[in-house]
Amino acid sequence: MSIHAGHRQRLKERFLKESLDNFEEHQVLELLLFYAIPQRNVNPLAHQVLERFGAVSAPVAEAMAVGARNALEADVAVSVTGLAGPGGDDFGNEVGTVFIGFSHSDITFSREFHFTGDRESVRMQTVKAALQLLLDQLNQEVFK
Numbered sequence: 707m708s709i710h711a712g713h714r715q716r717l718k719e720r721f722l723k724e725s726l727d728n729f730e731e732h733q734v735l736e737l738l739l740f741y742a743i744p745q746r747n748v749n750p751l752a753h754q755v756l757e758r759f760g761a762v763s764a765p766v767a768e769a770m771a772v773g774a775r776n777a778l779e780a781d782v783a784v785s786v787t788g789l790a791g792p793g794g795d796d797f798g799n800e801v802g803t804v805f806i807g808f809s810h811s812d813i814t815f816s817r818e819f820h821f822t823g824d825r826e827s828v829r830m831q832t833v834k835a836a837l838q839l840l841l842d843q844l845n846q847e848v849f850k
Contacts, residue, residue: 713749731761739773762787762799767807767816775809782810782843784836788819790828802828806836808843 717737721729729737732753760766770785788804802821808814817839821831 735761735766735769737773739769760796760799762789762803762805764805764807764816764818767805768809768814769807771807771809771816772814782808782840784808784840786832786836788828788832790825790832792825804828804832804835806832806839808839810843 717733721737732749736749758765767785767787770787771783774780774785775783785807786804787807789799789801791801793801800820802819802823804819804821805816806819807816817835819832819835821828821835823831
């Protein structure tokens with residue numbers, strides 16, 4: 707039996723027990739990709755996306771939104787990935803860089819934002835922007 711047998715289930719159970727607090731970046735993305743790409747080993751894909759784009763990127767925000775929508779069996783989902791501080795990342799993203807992803811069965815996209823202020827301020831601006839993005843999309847014709 708492969709060491710990967712039951713990996714999805716173990717990761718899901720760990721998430722339900724511990725939340726995401728002790729997960730590595732690739733494990734968070736892998737968990738969401740499980741739902742976006744069912745019945746496929748997504749671990750290598752999670753590593754490739756993070757190595758190529760970093761955790762704070764449009765592709766990661768979009769994959770997270772699709773994964774969340776599928777995992778929750780929801781009509782729409784919004785995701786957030788960003789840097790609230792204290793420092794930037796290895797991909798040139800500075801503190802305040804945030805990508806917000808949106809997914810609906812007909813469309814998936816992300817938007818890039820650059821917020822200023824301390825950690826709490828960046829977080830609050832991110833929440834407001836995510837909610838505004840969701841409201842804007844809900845007001846589009848596709849949802850009427």
